[in-house]
Amino acid sequence: MIFTRPLAIAATLVLLAACGAPERIAVNPPAITETVRIGFSSVEVKDVSLPSYAAADEIAQQAPDGTLITSKVLWADAPERAVGLELSRNLARLTRKRIASEPWPFEEDAAATLDVRFADLVAGTDGTFRATGQYFVGVYEGRERSGLFDLSVAYDPKGGPTAIADARGRIIVDLARFLARKALR
DSSP: OTTHHHHHHHHHHHHHHHTSOOOEEOOOOOOOOOOOOOSOSEEEEOOOBOOHHHHSSEEEEEOTTSOEEEEEEEESSOHHHHHHHHHHHHHHHHHOSEEEESSOOSSSOOSEEEEEEEEEEEEETTSEEEEEEEEEEEESSSOOEEEEEEEEEEOOGGGHHHHHHHHHHHHHHHHHHHIIIIIOO
């Protein structure tokens, strides 16, 4: 009878672990070693706009027929918040300028605002992670601008949610490079 209680406790712990919280995956951004010059001393990155499937907690893949397949694995952070923070952090690392996501944390207003609206931010089952959309740069005194972006990175779809998270990290760095060179020059 002495062994019955530890076995019951162990069985209960295994059962609780099986019913526990879903697995969550964080995005680890790739290293940035380059510097890109921009035409602004500071930039406020507005809250990004994501399509509903990309804003969901579940990590999704898109099949060739357009069907979205969601996994039981969740993003570690709310996608809209996380993508906005990744973008502003990557821009700050690339440009060495004062860049922050909304709400602007400094007394003095930013020299420019950056509004990014994604049409697509999705991993395809074909091994291509795509980001498409439009950006808008607001400037109090100066030339405001807008433009489109269409970026993709390859990833191994057999790598599951971890490979998708890695690809998202890489594509947001690529987007930061694109925006620094094209939108914020």
